[in-house]
Amino acid sequence: MLLAIDCGNTNTVFSIWDGETFLCTLRTSTHHARTADAYFTWYSTLVKHYGIEAEITDVIIASTVPRVVFNLRVFADRFFGCRPLVVGKPECLLPMNPRVDEGTVPGPDRLANAAAAFDRHGGNVVVVDFGTATNFDVVAADGAYVGGIIAPGVNLSLEALHQGAAALPHIDITRPEKVIGTNTVGCIQSGVYWGYSGLIEGLISRIKTEYGMPMKVVGTGGLAPLFDQADVGFDAIEDDLTMHGLTVIHRYNKDNGSK
Numbered sequence: 001m002l003l004a005i006d007c008g009n010t011n012t013v014f015s016i017w018d019g020e021t022f023l024c025t026l027r028t029s030t031h032h033a034r035t036a037d038a039y040f041t042w043y044s045t046l047v048k049h050y051g052i053e054a055e056i057t058d059v060i061i062a063s064t065v066p067r068v069v070f071n072l073r074v075f076a077d078r079f080f081g082c083r084p085l086v087v088g089k090p091e092c093l094l095p096m097n098p099r100v101d102e103g104t105v106p107g108p109d110r111l112a113n114a115a116a117a118f119d120r121h122g123g124n125v126v127v128v129d130f131g132t133a134t135n136f137d138v139v140a141a142d143g144a145y146v147g148g149i150i151a152p153g154v155n156l157s158l159e160a161l162h163q164g165a166a167a168l169p170h171i172d173i174t175r176p177e178k179v180i181g182t183n184t185v186g187c188i189q190s191g192v193y194w195g196y197s198g199l200i201e202g203l204i205s206r207i208k209t210e211y212g213m214p215m216k217v218v219g220t221g222g223l224a225p226l227f228d229q230a231d232v233g234f235d236a237i238e239d240d241l242t243m244h245g246l247t248v249i250h251r252y253n254k255d256n257g258s259k
Helices: 036-049 064-081 108-121 155-166 184-209 225-229 243-253
Strands: 002-007 011-017 020-027 058-062 125-130 135-140 146-154 217-219
Touching: 002 064, 002 243, 011 146, 011 243, 020 036, 020 155, 036 064, 058 064, 058 108, 058 243, 108 125, 108 135, 108 146, 108 217, 108 243, 125 184, 125 225, 125 243, 135 184, 146 155, 146 184, 184 225, 217 225
Parallel strands: 002 058, 125 217
Antiparallel strands: 002 011, 011 020, 125 135, 135 146
């Protein structure tokens, strides 16, 4: 079985893929000092708790935090006896190489999103990925990642607002009942929710205009369903898009002889 690991700036997600479906998905906070032994203690405890019997034979890693990759490599080698594929490294083949400015290295999560979007939707896709940052990934008709947009993440903006303005409380993002807030919390919620809704809708529109042909829009990440309520232009919501992309990349490497 395949263990797919997506390490982001805030959270790291482990998913076990049996070739047809994800048996379970486990989530922990990202910490560069976490050792291979600590990863395995956490992982094995949860797998046992969920009653999952999985013999891991392969591991693939996408990490936007380079400092954690070493310990994840040790984790895969020590406890599963395999050398993991690391998306973005030369030995990890991609179904279609990105077409970006020379010297630019797209994030591995964006490469995984492109692979998944092409596999599920056939290209000409905008992926809106809600994470620490809100990424817009543009996937061409042939499946290549061809660029995108990076905007501050919703929760990052809320945290910055709270830290930068002492009188403003820290709040959770939700869809407010009214656009015009009549108290401090309502004003912040409206500004963040409807402000980001306008940002998302506007950027999608500008991408489509510049791209010059019809495109599907796929939302992914924890906040995608919430902003879908604002009718920002999503054609689909897929909570496992990045993980699915890792399985696509892994399969491509197996089929093309990568070790």
